[in-house]
Amino acid sequence: QVQIVESGGGLVQAGGSLRLSCTASELPRGYYVSGWFRQAPGKEREGVSGIRLTADKTFYAPSVKGRFTISRDNANKMYLQMNNLTHDNTAMYYCAAANVFVWYELSTSTYEYWGQGTQVTVAS
Numbered sequence: 302q303v304q305i306v307e308s309g310g311g312l313v314q315a316g317g318s319l320r321l322s323c324t325a326s327e328l329p330r331g332y333y334v335s336g337w338f339r340q341a342p343g344k345e346r347e348g349v350s351g352i353r354l355t356a357d358k359t360f361y362a363p364s365v366k367g368r369f370t371i372s373r374d375n376a377n378k379m380y381l382q383m384n385n386l387t388h389d390n391t392a393m394y395y396c397a398a399a400n401v402f403v404w405y406e407l408s409t410s411t412y413e414y415w416g417q418g419t420q421v422t423v424a425s
Contacts, residue, residue, distance in 0.1 A: 305414055335354065338407070348362060369383050
């Protein structure tokens with residue numbers, strides 16, 4: 302059974318940093334974790350950052366570019382370093398897996414497997 306687990310969320314002051322981790326297991330052949338999404342209360346889930354399996358292509362939402370850095374160890378493990386956090390970054394953050402990576406956009410429809418999320422709360 303596919304399992305995706307996010308960790309590293311928490312409460313941080315504005316301007317602080319957090320590092321999210323994503324670990325997957327039992328992904329079908331050809332699938333890998335590649336997308337970070339977030340969802341704030343009352344808002345739609347949105348793409349934050351993505352990374353190709355070979356790590357040679359990345360995607361960042363304009364609002365996080367220059368502050369967030371995505372990286373990966375292998376097909377089943379990746380990270381999101383978040384610096385200079387602001388209150389607007391408060392949300393549940395999700396990791397997702399797919400068998401394709403669209404480097405120019407991050408759409409929920411691309412992803413088939415999702416974690417349960419890790420809460421990030423930034424105090425202003």
